[in-house]
Amino acid sequence: MKQKHLVNMFAALSLTLGAGFAAAASDEPIQPIKAATGINQAKAELGKKLYFEPRLSKSGFISCNSCHNLARGGTDNIPSSIGDRWQQGPIKAPTVLNSSLNVAQFWDGRAANLKEQAGGPIANPMEMGFTHTLAVNVLSSIPGYVSEFKQVFGKNKIDMDQVTEAIAEFEKTLVTPNSRFDQWLLGNENAITAEEKAGYALFKSSGCVACHNGEAVGGNSFQKMGLVEPYNTNNPAEGRVAVTGNDAERFNFKVPTLRNVELTYPYFHDGAANTLTEAVNTMGRVQLGKKFTTKENAQIVAFLKTLTGERPNITLPQLPPSADKTPRPNPFN
Amino acid sequence: MKQKHLVNMFAALSLTLGAGFAAAASDEPIQPIKAATGINQAKAELGKKLYFEPRLSKSGFISCNSCHNLARGGTDNIPSSIGDRWQQGPIKAPTVLNSSLNVAQFWDGRAANLKEQAGGPIANPMEMGFTHTLAVNVLSSIPGYVSEFKQVFGKNKIDMDQVTEAIAEFEKTLVTPNSRFDQWLLGNENAITAEEKAGYALFKSSGCVACHNGEAVGGNSFQKMGLVEPYNTNNPAEGRVAVTGNDAERFNFKVPTLRNVELTYPYFHDGAANTLTEAVNTMGRVQLGKKFTTKENAQIVAFLKTLTGERPNITLPQLPPSADKTPRPNPFN
Numbered sequence: 278m279k280q281k282h283l284v285n286m287f288a289a290l291s292l293t294l295g296a297g298f299a300a301a302a303s304d305e306p307i308q309p310i311k312a313a314t315g316i317n318q319a320k321a322e323l324g325k326k327l328y329f330e331p332r333l334s335k336s337g338f339i340s341c342n343s344c345h346n347l348a349r350g351g352t353d354n355i356p357s358s359i360g361d362r363w364q365q366g367p368i369k370a371p372t373v374l375n376s377s378l379n380v381a382q383f384w385d386g387r388a389a390n391l392k393e394q395a396g397g398p399i400a401n402p403m404e405m406g407f408t409h410t411l412a413v414n415v416l417s418s419i420p421g422y423v424s425e426f427k428q429v430f431g432k433n434k435i436d437m438d439q440v441t442e443a444i445a446e447f448e449k450t451l452v453t454p455n456s457r458f459d460q461w462l463l464g465n466e467n468a469i470t471a472e473e474k475a476g477y478a479l480f481k482s483s484g485c486v487a488c489h490n491g492e493a494v495g496g497n498s499f500q501k502m503g504l505v506e507p508y509n510t511n512n513p514a515e516g517r518v519a520v521t522g523n524d525a526e527r528f529n530f531k532v533p534t535l536r537n538v539e540l541t542y543p544y545f546h547d548g549a550a551n552t553l554t555e556a557v558n559t560m561g562r563v564q565l566g567k568k569f570t571t572k573e574n575a576q577i578v579a580f581l582k583t584l585t586g587e588r589p590n591i592t593l594p595q596l597p598p599s600a601d602k603t604p605r606p607n608p609f610n
Numbered sequence: 611m612k613q614k615h616l617v618n619m620f621a622a623l624s625l626t627l628g629a630g631f632a633a634a635a636s637d638e639p640i641q642p643i644k645a646a647t648g649i650n651q652a653k654a655e656l657g658k659k660l661y662f663e664p665r666l667s668k669s670g671f672i673s674c675n676s677c678h679n680l681a682r683g684g685t686d687n688i689p690s691s692i693g694d695r696w697q698q699g700p701i702k703a704p705t706v707l708n709s710s711l712n713v714a715q716f717w718d719g720r721a722a723n724l725k726e727q728a729g730g731p732i733a734n735p736m737e738m739g740f741t742h743t744l745a746v747n748v749l750s751s752i753p754g755y756v757s758e759f760k761q762v763f764g765k766n767k768i769d770m771d772q773v774t775e776a777i778a779e780f781e782k783t784l785v786t787p788n789s790r791f792d793q794w795l796l797g798n799e800n801a802i803t804a805e806e807k808a809g810y811a812l813f814k815s816s817g818c819v820a821c822h823n824g825e826a827v828g829g830n831s832f833q834k835m836g837l838v839e840p841y842n843t844n845n846p847a848e849g850r851v852a853v854t855g856n857d858a859e860r861f862n863f864k865v866p867t868l869r870n871v872e873l874t875y876p877y878f879h880d881g882a883a884n885t886l887t888e889a890v891n892t893m894g895r896v897q898l899g900k901k902f903t904t905k906e907n908a909q910i911v912a913f914l915k916t917l918t919g920e921r922p923n924i925t926l927p928q929l930p931p932s933a934d935k936t937p938r939p940n941p942f943n
Contacts, residue, residue: 331682337686347926348927348929354932355670359941592925593923608698
């Protein structure tokens with residue numbers, strides 16, 4: 278289905294751009310990222326406010342952007358996130374960049390889509406520590422939000438469905454097209470160096486591409502972490518089995534996107550690998566049963582860094598002020 | 611000196627705009643905010659990155675923007691800020707908006723200027739919990755920063771002096787001109803309503819303007835909190851005496867700016883007043899020995915809301931990634 282979609286897309290593109298391009302790019306297991314289309318701008322703008330809105334947390338301090346920081350690679354670059362009252366989160370925060378391309382959300386795919394995901398952290402006692410009811414109460418007390426929700430959704434009452442829909446709409450805009458690798462895919466032979474090309478060749482021939490493929494270079498399947506050799510970690514997360522109850526899916530996690538992987542360290546669901554060099558070594562060993570040479574590793578890392586795309590230009594939203602009646606946050610008790 | 615500066619400025623402006631304007635605005639104890647000028651754009655752009663840079667904290671989680679949130683009113687809107695490991699800060703975070711107009715920085719004025727202020731929270735164990743040495747080490751390990759500092763400062767070595775100078779340069783851009791009140795000051799008679807004008811008249815006749823005057827409507831002097839009647843608070847801060855050692859300055863705090871006061875709740879150094887209504891009541895009582903009627907209070911509050919200016923449009927910076935050698939943050943131990 279996904280594959281078919283890609284084929285259709287490239288058939289369409291080839292009509293536009295000519296057979297030369299289509300032959301080059303559509304043969305590759307990685308496809309260029311497309312710009313976001315069909316965005317409802319007013320909804321996305323509201324969603325951006327909510328994404329940066331600390332009043333969706335109990336403390337009034339934590340927003341989506343705290344852990345999925347858009348000044349960085351859409352993550353917090355620490356092994357596990359900091360939640361309400363500085364609680365240590367259970368898992369590395371996945372990047373929000375290109376998350377619209379994921380087959381499902383969260384490492385274990387427990388949310389079918391961005392909209393379903395968006396409500397999770399708000400009500401998670403380990404993360405934003407709030408409740409959906411309290412979050413909606415806060416928003417409903419703020420005149421600026423009341424009028425903007427009404428304008429966007431045409432209803433007199435704010436509810437969580439609207440909140441998560443708006444956040445998801447904003448998140449759909451967070452794609453990163455035009456990486457050097459995509460420029461190469463689209464026919465600019467000089468966009469990447471010989472070393473980077475060698476890295477890509479290795480990435481394919483070694484089998485990395487079996488899981489890291491498609492537009493997001495990952496994100497489209499669940500795979501066992503520790504396929505060839507058990508992966509040693511102190512992290513108790515068991516992955517997909519927690520969702521399906523299927524014992525065969527223990528330690529199956531969503532394959533992370535490698536787009537912007539230069540920015541999304543530390544790596545893996547436990548954030549245990551600080552560098553790409555380390556991550557490539559570990560992946561080779563536990564997933565592929567391979568020991569990359571120093572040179573091979575460096576080539577693959579060089580290739581991976583060509584996947585850094587154009588991050589969206591984000592104008593910081595101007596959040597509407599609370600009203601006198603707005604419930605105040607509760608950071609310390 | 612400040613007054614003389616204002617007089618000179620308005621003399622100059624009157625030449626440009628004609629005598630009609632000068633007569634209207636220069637008679638008022640509050641003066642319009644001028645746009646930031648003389649900004650070194652490259653330095654400010656670097657400073658913006660540093661302002662949003664969580665790697666200046668021990669945890670890798672807290673940046674200047676965490677507590678002086680530019681998506682809001684340049685503050686965190688909680689009575690006392692959240693620091694490293696969720697420590698409760700000692701005092702309400704003052705707004706960074708228009709802080710370049712302050713006579714000195716912090717509530718007790720212990721920093722002479724923005725540059726001197728900027729280093730404080732980074733090394734404060736209650737706030738970002740880092741050290742200047744470690745912060746400079748981190749920045750110096752990041753290629754993107756190394757080249758940008760070199761470009762801006764023309765030196766091969768990053769130091770704290772450059773860091774704080776860049777942050778201060780960015781902060782100088784954070785002025786909020788063109789509030790409705792300023793439009794009125796500049797001659798647009800209809801920019802504020804009759805009720806708001808009545809509030810301004812009361813603000814002057816009641817004596818509020820004795821401390822809240824000038825471009826920032828405050829920020830230019832230290833005054834005793836509890837002048838007429840002692841101010842009751844659990845907050846142990848003693849204000850200016852901590853800086854000068856002069857017992858007569860106990861409970862003297864910098865008069866906060868009232869620019870954008872609609873956005874900077876809760877009010878006072880202890881953040882004890884949640885609403886403007888409450889703040890105006892308390893100020894009347896403890897500073898002026900006055901009990902405003904409900905109508906008077908509402909008029910003053912209406913006037914105060916005309917001081918909300920145009921917040922700067924801020925494009926979120928794109929922070930350069932850490933390198934392999936970059937020391938990793940330490941959020942949990």
